[in-house]
Amino acid sequence: MKRLFLVLSAFSLIGAASVKPNPSLGKAEAACRVGEPGPALLITATGLKDHNGLLRAELYPDNDTDFLQDDAILINQGKTFRRVDLILSPTSGATLCMRVPGPGRYALSLLHDRDKNLKFGLFSDGIGFSGNPRLKRSKPPVSAAVITAGPGITRINITMNYLRGFSFSPLDRK
Numbered sequence: 001m002k003r004l005f006l007v008l009s010a011f012s013l014i015g016a017a018s019v020k021p022n023p024s025l026g027k028a029e030a031a032c033r034v035g036e037p038g039p040a041l042l043i044t045a046t047g048l049k050d051h052n053g054l055l056r057a058e059l060y061p062d063n064d065t066d067f068l069q070d071d072a073i074l075i076n077q078g079k080t081f082r083r084v085d086l087i088l089s090p091t092s093g094a095t096l097c098m099r100v101p102g103p104g105r106y107a108l109s110l111l112h113d114r115d116k117n118l119k120f121g122l123f124s125d126g127i128g129f130s131g132n133p134r135l136k137r138s139k140p141p142v143s144a145a146v147i148t149a150g151p152g153i154t155r156i157n158i159t160m161n162y163l164r165g166f167s168f169s170p171l172d173r174k
Contacts, residue, residue, distance in 0.1 A: 021072040023118050030059070030082035032097035038152040039103050043084075045094040045110055047160045047170045049126055053114040055086045057096050060142075062105040067142040080106065087116075100149045106130075107145045110158045126160040127168065135161050135168035 019025065032040055043057050059082035060067050066079055074081040084098045100106060112126035113119070120127065127135070133144035147156055161168040 018076050019072050021070060024083075025071040025075055026058070026081045026083035027085070029101075030084045030098045032084075032099055036097060036099065036153065038099075038154070039101075039149050040097055040099045040153050041108065041147065041149060042153050042155045043096045043098060043108070043110060044155070044157050045096075045112065045128065045160055046157055047126075047172060048088075048094055048112060049160070049162055049171060050114070051088040051090050051092060051094075053088055053112065053116045053125075055088060055094060055096060056111040056113055056118070057084045057098055058082070058109050058111075059098060059100060060107040060109070062107050062142055062146050064142045067107045067145065068109060068139055097153075103149055103151045105146050105148050107142045108147050108156070108158070109145070110160070112160050123163060126162045128158040128160045130156055130158060132157075132159045137167065 045055055059080060060069065060074070061080050066074060071081050071083070080101055082098055082100065084096045086096045088094065108130035110128045111120060114124050115121060129140055129145035130147035131145045133140040147154070159170050161170055
């Protein structure tokens with residue numbers, strides 16, 4: 001009976017330890033501190049359609065299986081996931097700071113969530129990735145969206161892409 005109680009207790013702890021999807025997941029670990037020494041990414045969005053809504057940067061492991069995976073799944077599996085939001089305004093800049101677990105390779109996405117609903121809107125929102133890959137109708141391979149973070153502050157510019165016709169491209173691309 002004692003053994004059964006221990007097994008059931010262990011299962012209840014495992015269940016209690018799992019996290020549910022939540023817009024705040026990964027934010028505490030990603031928030032830069034005043035005078036952040038790093039390792040961190042300083043992410044600047046270029047080519048924004050406007051300054052409405054928010055920018056949401058998300059950091060993933062550098063493999064195709066985990067790239068753009070659900071945040072709760074990654075966290076429950078003990079994998080890298082970070083998230084930083086920046087509310088845009090006509091006078092705000094478009095630069096975010098994100099702490100990373102350590103120097104190394106990661107994949108990074110940047111969403112311009114124009115209506116602040118925390119979901120990608122195909123017809124209104126913009127998307128960009130580290131490496132600035134040309135986008136087609138599906139997510140890019142992780143190899144095209146990898147960033148190597150150094151031990152300090154690593155600067156990165158991400159060009160935003162918006163739906164134009166039947167594909168995504170920067171607003172200024174002909």
